[in-house]
Amino acid sequence: MNPFSGFTLSEGRIECQPVYRIGNTAVTSAEPQPDGPLSPVSASASRSASAQSSGASPRPSTIQDVAREAGVSRAAVSKVIRNAYGVSDKMRAQVEEAIERLGYRPRVAARAMRGASFTLGFEIPQVGNDFLTMIVDGATEALAETPYQMIIAPLGRDQKSDVAINSLADRQVDGIVAISPRVDPAWLERIAERTPVVMIGRHDRSDRYDTITGDDRSGAEQVMSHLVEQGHRRITHLTIHPSRPEPPWAGQAGDEPHVVRTAVYRDRMQALGLEPSVIHTLFDGSEAHATTRKLLDSPEPPTAIFAGNDTLAIGVLSAIAEAGLDERDVSVVGYDDIPIARHPLVSLTSVDQSGVLMGREAARLLLERLEGRTEAVQLQIAATLRERRSSAPPRC
Amino acid sequence: MNPFSGFTLSEGRIECQPVYRIGNTAVTSAEPQPDGPLSPVSASASRSASAQSSGASPRPSTIQDVAREAGVSRAAVSKVIRNAYGVSDKMRAQVEEAIERLGYRPRVAARAMRGASFTLGFEIPQVGNDFLTMIVDGATEALAETPYQMIIAPLGRDQKSDVAINSLADRQVDGIVAISPRVDPAWLERIAERTPVVMIGRHDRSDRYDTITGDDRSGAEQVMSHLVEQGHRRITHLTIHPSRPEPPWAGQAGDEPHVVRTAVYRDRMQALGLEPSVIHTLFDGSEAHATTRKLLDSPEPPTAIFAGNDTLAIGVLSAIAEAGLDERDVSVVGYDDIPIARHPLVSLTSVDQSGVLMGREAARLLLERLEGRTEAVQLQIAATLRERRSSAPPRC
DNA sequence: TGAAGCCGCTGAAAGGATTCATCGTCGGGA
DNA sequence: TCCCGACGATGAATCCTTTCAGCGGCTTCA
Numbered sequence: 001m002n003p004f005s006g007f008t009l010s011e012g013r014i015e016c017q018p019v020y021r022i023g024n025t026a027v028t029s030a031e032p033q034p035d036g037p038l039s040p041v042s043a044s045a046s047r048s049a050s051a052q053s054s055g056a057s058p059r060p061s062t063i064q065d066v067a068r069e070a071g072v073s074r075a076a077v078s079k080v081i082r083n084a085y086g087v088s089d090k091m092r093a094q095v096e097e098a099i100e101r102l103g104y105r106p107r108v109a110a111r112a113m114r115g116a117s118f119t120l121g122f123e124i125p126q127v128g129n130d131f132l133t134m135i136v137d138g139a140t141e142a143l144a145e146t147p148y149q150m151i152i153a154p155l156g157r158d159q160k161s162d163v164a165i166n167s168l169a170d171r172q173v174d175g176i177v178a179i180s181p182r183v184d185p186a187w188l189e190r191i192a193e194r195t196p197v198v199m200i201g202r203h204d205r206s207d208r209y210d211t212i213t214g215d216d217r218s219g220a221e222q223v224m225s226h227l228v229e230q231g232h233r234r235i236t237h238l239t240i241h242p243s244r245p246e247p248p249w250a251g252q253a254g255d256e257p258h259v260v261r262t263a264v265y266r267d268r269m270q271a272l273g274l275e276p277s278v279i280h281t282l283f284d285g286s287e288a289h290a291t292t293r294k295l296l297d298s299p300e301p302p303t304a305i306f307a308g309n310d311t312l313a314i315g316v317l318s319a320i321a322e323a324g325l326d327e328r329d330v331s332v333v334g335y336d337d338i339p340i341a342r343h344p345l346v347s348l349t350s351v352d353q354s355g356v357l358m359g360r361e362a363a364r365l366l367l368e369r370l371e372g373r374t375e376a377v378q379l380q381i382a383a384t385l386r387e388r389r390s391s392a393p394p395r396c
Numbered sequence: 397m398n399p400f401s402g403f404t405l406s407e408g409r410i411e412c413q414p415v416y417r418i419g420n421t422a423v424t425s426a427e428p429q430p431d432g433p434l435s436p437v438s439a440s441a442s443r444s445a446s447a448q449s450s451g452a453s454p455r456p457s458t459i460q461d462v463a464r465e466a467g468v469s470r471a472a473v474s475k476v477i478r479n480a481y482g483v484s485d486k487m488r489a490q491v492e493e494a495i496e497r498l499g500y501r502p503r504v505a506a507r508a509m510r511g512a513s514f515t516l517g518f519e520i521p522q523v524g525n526d527f528l529t530m531i532v533d534g535a536t537e538a539l540a541e542t543p544y545q546m547i548i549a550p551l552g553r554d555q556k557s558d559v560a561i562n563s564l565a566d567r568q569v570d571g572i573v574a575i576s577p578r579v580d581p582a583w584l585e586r587i588a589e590r591t592p593v594v595m596i597g598r599h600d601r602s603d604r605y606d607t608i609t610g611d612d613r614s615g616a617e618q619v620m621s622h623l624v625e626q627g628h629r630r631i632t633h634l635t636i637h638p639s640r641p642e643p644p645w646a647g648q649a650g651d652e653p654h655v656v657r658t659a660v661y662r663d664r665m666q667a668l669g670l671e672p673s674v675i676h677t678l679f680d681g682s683e684a685h686a687t688t689r690k691l692l693d694s695p696e697p698p699t700a701i702f703a704g705n706d707t708l709a710i711g712v713l714s715a716i717a718e719a720g721l722d723e724r725d726v727s728v729v730g731y732d733d734i735p736i737a738r739h740p741l742v743s744l745t746s747v748d749q750s751g752v753l754m755g756r757e758a759a760r761l762l763l764e765r766l767e768g769r770t771e772a773v774q775l776q777i778a779a780t781l782r783e784r785r786s787s788a789p790p791r792c
Numbered sequence: 793t794g795a796a797g798c799c800g801c802t803g804a805a806a807g808g809a810t811t812c813a814t815c816g817t818c819g820g821g822a
Numbered sequence: 823t824c825c826c827g828a829c830g831a832t833g834a835a836t837c838c839t840t841t842c843a844g845c846g847g848c849t850t851c852a
Contacts, residue, residue, distance in 0.1 A: 019757065022774040060590065062838060073802045078840055086800055108567045109508035110838035113807045117505065119567070127536070127548075128529040128735070136523045136550060144552045149563045152523075152548035154532060156540045167545045171504045171515070171567075194456070314739065321740040339524070343710065344717035345741050361415065378418040458808055469832045474810055482830055506808035509837040798849080806841080815832075822825085 061102040070098035081106060082115075112172040120148050120175045120366055121168030123161060126283065127154045129311060130338035131355050132179060135200065138359025139177065146367065148174065162187065169195055175366035180256060182243045196369035198362045201257050205378060210365045212379045214353030216257045219383030220264035223306055223333050223351060226385055228272065230393045232304040232331060236277045236295060237265045238288055238316060239308030258308045261335065265306060277302070285315025292319035296330070303330060303394035310334035310341055310350055317348065317390065331391040347389035353381050457498040466494035477502060478511075508568040516544050516571045516762055517564030519557060522679065523550045525707060526734035527751050528575060531596065534755025535573065542763065544570065558583065565591055571762035576652060578639045592765035594758045597653050601774060606761045608775045610749030612653045615779030616660035619702055619729050619747060622781055624668065626789045628700040628727060632673045632691060633661045634684055634712060635704030654704045657731065661702060673698070681711030688715035692726070699726060699790035706730035706737055706746055713742065713786065727787040743785035749777050 063081075067074045072091060079087050080095040098104075108117055122139065124132050136152065143150055151173070153164040161181030168176050169191055176191065180201030189208040191197055197209035204211050227235055239258050255263075262278060269276040279295070281287040288307070295301055296319065307313035313334030320330050334341060337352035361379055368377075459477075463470045468487060475483050476491040494500075504513055518535065520528050532548065539546055547569070549560040557577030564572050565587055572587065576597025585604040587593055593605035600607050623631055635654050651659075658674060665672040675691070677683040684703070691697055692715065703709035709730030716726050730737060733748035757775055764773075 019753070019778075020776040022776070063840095064838080074838090075803080075840080075842095076801060079801090082840080084840095088800060091800080105562065105566055107509075107838055109505040109513065110807095111840075112505035113503075113509070113838075114840040117567075127532045128526065130524065133524040140523070140550055140552050144555075150550060151567075152550065154536055154546060154548065156536050159540075166501065170501050171513075171545075171547075314736075317741060318739050340710075340736060343714050343742075345713060346739075357415070380416040380418070382415075459810095460808080470809080471811075471833080472831060475831090478810080480810095484830065487830080503808055506837095507810075509808080509839095510810040511837095794852090796849100796851085799847085800845105802843105802845080804842090804844105807839095808837105810836085812835080813833095815830105817828100817830085819828090820826090822823100 060107075061104045063104070063106065065102055066095065066098045066104050069102055070094045116174050116370075117172050118147050118149060119171070119173045120150050120177070120363065121171065121173035122150060122152045123155070123164045123168060123176065123178045123181060124152050125155050125161060125179060125181060127152075130340065131309065131311075131336040134336075134338070134355030135177075135179065135359035135362065138356035138361075139363040140359075141356075142360040142363035142367075148367075150363075165191060174370060177362045177366065182247060182256070184247070184249050186249070196366050198365045200358055200362055203255050203257070203260060207376050210369070210377045210379070212358050212361055212365070212381065214257065214351075214358070214381050215383040216260040216353075217264055219335065219351040219353060219385070220261040220306075221268070222383065222385040223335070224265060224268040226349070226387065226391065227304045227306065227331065227333065228268070230304075230331065230391065232394055233272075233274060234300065234302040235265075235269065235274070235304045235306055236279060236302040237262060237306045237308070238279050238281060238291065238312050240283045240312070241280045261308055281312065283311065285311050285318070288312040288315030289319045292316045293323065296320070296323050296325065301330065304391070305330060305332050307332060307334045310336045310338045310348065313348055313350070313390075314340070314346070317346065327390050327392040328395050331394070333391050337386050341386070341388070349388045349391040350386055352384045352386050357381055456503075457500045459500070459502065461498055462491065462494045462500050465498055466490045512570050512766075513568045514543050514545060515567070515569045516546050516573070516759070517567065517569035518546060518548045519551070519560045519564060519572065519574045519577060520548050521551050521557060521575060521577065523548075524680075526736065527705065527707075527732040530732075530734065530751030531573075531575065531755035531758065534752035534757075535759040536755075537752075538756040538759035538763075544763075546759075561587060570766060573758045573762065578643060578652070580643065580645050582645070592762050594761045596754055596758055599651050599653070599656060603772050606765070606773045606775070608754050608757055608761070608777065610653065610747075610754070610777050611779040612656040612749075613660055615731060615747040615749060615781070616657040616702075617664070618779065618781040619731070620661060620664040622745070622783065622787065623700045623702065623727065623729065624664070626700075626727065626787065628790055629668075629670060630696065630698040631661075631665065631670070631700045631702055632675060632698040633658060633702045633704070634675050634677060634687065634708050636679045636708070637676045657704055677708065679707070681707050681714070684708040684711030685715045688712045689719065692716070692719050692721070697726065700787070701726060701728050703728065703730045706732045706734045706744065709744055709746070709786075710736070710742070713744065723786050723788040724791050727790070729787050733782055737782070737784070745784045745787040746782055748780045748782050753777055 063074050063077050066077045070077065072095060076087070076091060077095050080092050108119070111117060120143065122136060124136070126132060139150060153168050155161065155164050161178065162183045165176060165178055165181065165183065173195065175196040175198070178188070178197060178199045185204055185206060188197060188199065189206055192206070192209040198212060199209055200212045202211070203213050203216070239262050242259065265278070266276045279291055281291050292305070292315065305316050307316055313332050316332050320326070320332065332348065334348050334350040336355065337350040340346055341348040341350045358381055365377060365379070459470050459473050462473045466473065468491060472483070472487060473491050476488050504515065507513060516539065518532060520532070522528060535546060549564050551557065551560050557574065558579045561572060561574055561577065561579065569591065571592040574584070574593060574595045581600055581602060584593060584595065585602055588602070588605040594608060595605055596608045598607070599609050599612070635658050638655065661674070662672045675687055677687050688701070688711065701712050703712055709728050712728050716722070716728065728744065730744050730746040732751065733746040736742055737744040737746045754777055761773060761775070
């Protein structure tokens with residue numbers, strides 16, 4: 001079975017909450033198709049049929065129609081659209097009027113076949129993650145005045161980054177932003193041969209793609225200094241699971257941000273003669289919550305928890321609050337400084353590495369590449385600790 | 397100037413936070429292009445040139461290459477890929493082996509020209525909004541086993557929904573999910589003639605596109621009953637600005653969720669002989685925060701605030717916390733039940749309308765359409781009040 | 793006045809996958 | 823042995839846009 005074919009609708013509608021359906025319930029072609037599992041063919045076939053049956057759907061106008069309407073050639077219209085060289089004012093006016101009259105819109109698929117798709121793709125490992133959202137926001141802003149449209153390919157459950165990146169490449173996006181994905185650098189370089197790539201997060205260095213990283217070393221140092229100065233000695237570090245199995249490129253090509261932060265934690269603890277304690281959880285806050293509860297019940301709970309990112313820190317905070325404790329019992333520091341960290345009810349100490357700036361710069365780097373830059377660039381964004389209420393000197 | 401042409405990179409790099417740039421700074425083609433402002437042409441031209449200069453970039457293999465490799469015709473390969481009718485096991489094996497050997501991936505743009513793009517587009521008015529995130533999560537899940545890839549088109553700053561929807565249509569997505577956009581229903585129907593559309597949120601009813609709504613009436617009723625039962629009388633309603641100027645289709649075609657919630661609020665207040673007080677703010681929480689501060693300083697502040705959605709409610713809560721007050725002073729109820737509402741530090745009473753379910757159903761409805769359904773469907777998702785700490789009986 | 797060069801525009805080819813009409817082959821029944 | 827139908831595979835047409843080579847007409851300069 002090749003990866004592009006064959007799928008079936010999972011049958012049955014799961015209703016965990018009442019859904020009222022108005023309108024038809026019967027699906028026209030619900031009975032098994034003659035050629036086995038529902039395939040894209042039958043889907044597109046029946047779709048076009050339905051478009052006809054619902055009637056009065058004039059096919060959208062093409063560049064040919066515009067050319068006819070304006071009394072010029074297809075190529076001339078194309079040049080007007082692309083703002084290319086060699087178009088008289090008169091012709092431009094005629095063509096633009098014709099475009100207006102027909103409501104013509106260039107088909108991106110057709111453009112992509114020869115030229116550009118004017119699309120920049122963002123691979124986002126976790127849609128709900130606020131740090132990633134900041135990156136998207138920054139990029140959106142940077143692309144506002146350009147003809148480029150951003151599209152986001154979210155990762156499905158248990159999906160690997162490379163699926164989404166491939167999917168973007170298949171769509172012939174003009175550039176790709178990949179956010180700290182666990183993919184083979186060599187593979188990514190192969191993608192980058194054809195499509196400009198900016199990779200955010202990992203401390204990679206490549207001649208083929210650009211990278212943007214936060215200063216994870218400095219950020220983590222600041223966290224540790226802050227906690228130690230406050231008098232904490234029993235500090236636990238909570239972070240996400242490392243890649244399993246250990247990818248062959250790990251360590252060699254550059255480390256993921258979380259790995260760097262963890263390394264700094266270990267170093268600082270050992271330098272102080274303290275026992276490092278690192279706990280790995282899933283990336284969403286739920287497991288961080290459960291883990292923290294257990295931690296609080298342990299005979300000698302930590303007085304401070306350094307969470308690898310804010311999502312984890314939020315989960316940690318919820319466990320602490322549920323246990324009726326506060327920052328005087330257990331201090332918490334996160335990483336990323338997502339918007340909710342600033343909220344007075346949360347007030348989470350965190351490291352600001354300006355996701356918005358990262359997103360903006362990522363978009364810029366892609367635009368530069370499209371403009372012609374060929375050498376790789378590495379950007380590093382400074383990290384700044386934002387001290388808030390969640391970290392305080394321990395009681396005893 | 398037509399809308400598809402002409403852009404320039406905004407010059408100068410704004411650095412509000414230190415950015416360290418490693419690697420080249422000079423951009424190859426920074427000098428003005430011969431044909432005026434940098435146009436997509438030159439961009440793609442220089443790009444391909446750079447690809448050549450960096451060398452060793454064999455053009456990606458096509459269906460033709462696979463056909464040659466497997467010793468069959470192009471059409472045969474196409475049929476294998478699409479899992480279509482009339483392929484012998486032997487040929488399938490040969491072709492799949494050839495695909496494997498060449499690392500062939502079908503170009504989506506080319507497929508879209510005749511067949512399907514296997515892409516479903518989501519128009520998301522606000523990337524950071526957690527309710528919308530829940531919808532995306534639900535849809536991701538529903539699409540996991542299908543060959544369809546989801547792409548998200550986020551709205552740029554000050555961008556209208558129709559820009560993003562058009563952009564998705566231009567990319568020939570096979571289906572569109574639009575989330576409560578302020579667009580003309582007639583316009584949306586025109587889009588829906590060619591591409592299946594599911595619209596989430598607005599209480600529309602169309603023969604051409606499907607709709608999914610929450611039960612905003614019931615949800616708002618539950619909120620008001622809850623607050624009134626707790627003894628609140630001075631209840632202020634905070635909601636987002638209505639569309640300005642008033643769109644010509646307002647009220648006629650169906651209302652936006654926020655408008656329905658506000659209407660219920662007004663009705664209930666008036667039925668109780670109380671003075672309704674509605675305040676409009678921007679959709680992001682920041683203005684809600686400022687507005688609430690002012691409200692708290694007023695001579696007779698409300699004892700409860702019913703926020704039109706959770707994002708606003710979070711902003712309200714932050715103002716209340718900053719003022720050193722709590723739920724006994726001012727109760728807060730939101731709408732959507734986003735994940736952070738459950739957090740013990742926030743504990744926001746809210747209306748759960750299951751965004752995840754909405755997203756899942758939206759994806760399903762599109763798949764049904766692609767399967768052949770032609771009649772429109774309306775789904776309504778039940779609303780359930782989740783009572784939490786943020787709403788409590790007033791002090792006096 | 794002739795040659796050269798530029799300008800504005802045009803026709804045709806290219807790009808990759810799908811689909812339709814068509815063709816060849818093989819097995820089985822008469 | 824012959825014919826027919828079913829099955830499998832094929833070539834060509836198609837989708838829409840961009841790009842390239844080229845073509846008149848005009849200007850400029852020798």
